[in-house]
Amino acid sequence: ILNVEQSPQSLHVQEGDSTNFTCSFPSSNFYALHWYRWETAKSPEALFVMTLNGDEKKKGRISATLNTKEGYSYLYIKGSQPEDSATYLCAFHPGSSNTGKLIFGQGTTLQVKP
Amino acid sequence: DSGVTQTPKHLITATGQRVTLRCSPRSGDLSVYWYQQSLDQGLQFLIQYYNGEERAKGNILERFSAQQFPDLHSELNLSSLELGDSALYFCASSVDLRSGQGSEQFFGPGTRLTVL
Numbered sequence: 294i295l296n297v298e299q300s301p302q303s304l305h306v307q308e309g310d311s312t313n314f315t316c317s318f319p320s321s322n323f324y325a326l327h328w329y330r331w332e333t334a335k336s337p338e339a340l341f342v343m344t345l346n347g348d349e350k351k352k353g354r355i356s357a358t359l360n361t362k363e364g365y366s367y368l369y370i371k372g373s374q375p376e377d378s379a380t381y382l383c384a385f386h387p388g389s390s391n392t393g394k395l396i397f398g399q400g401t402t403l404q405v406k407p
Numbered sequence: 408d409s410g411v412t413q414t415p416k417h418l419i420t421a422t423g424q425r426v427t428l429r430c431s432p433r434s435g436d437l438s439v440y441w442y443q444q445s446l447d448q449g450l451q452f453l454i455q456y457y458n459g460e461e462r463a464k465g466n467i468l469e470r471f472s473a474q475q476f477p478d479l480h481s482e483l484n485l486s487s488l489e490l491g492d493s494a495l496y497f498c499a500s501s502v503d504l505r506s507g508q509g510s511e512q513f514f515g516p517g518t519r520l521t522v523l
Binding site for chain 1: 409411438440442449450451452455457462463465497501503510511512513514515516517
């Protein structure tokens with residue numbers, strides 16, 4: 294069974310704080326790791342797709358790193374703003390199948406207080 | 408707006424009934440995915456179609472079936488509905504068969520199914 298774990302489950306921070314959360318995935322049979330942002334009453338929206346060990350991606354104040362050898366990825370948000378409040382999902386894409394099947398973690402819900 | 412459309416937005420029905428959820432992918436996307444989001448569960452992959460053919464299956468119940476039509480829209484059929492089938496059903500699409508190498512999945516707004 295392929296398991297994707299995210300921690301923490303939820304996070305409350307003050308505006309301006311920087312924060313980070315973790316996604317753990319199987320270190321073998323890796324093809325790609327996706328990060329999605331899911332705002333309440335909307336649909337998940339892709340942030341990053343990461344494929345190479347050591348990969349670092351950045352979009353504005355949000356960045357992510359990838360370690361495929363040990364099976365984890367970190368998502369960082371610098372200077373959190375209330376509009377960053379959302380659930381952040383990571384999804385593991387196993388390499389064994391020639392399909393687009395993704396295995397999602399349970400998500401980290403971030404609440405940023407003004 | 409991701410470009411993926413789903414209808415209906417909400418659906419309320421009774422146990423034992425059958426419903427059809429519809430999805431139109433982004434223009435040019437050949438892969439369509441169906442996901443289920445229940446109360447205490449993360450997004451669960453149900454099934455993938457690529458250019459009209461089934462390509463991957465997740466933990467999809469035998470009471471559920473799907474298909475992708477020549478115009479690439481897809482339908483998810485849920486039959487003999489049970490209370491536990493109440494969930495948010497998402498459709499997503501991507502260009503390729505494998506959504507890696509920079510090819511992310513684009514999600515529709517979802518269909519909220521309530522089984523009473």
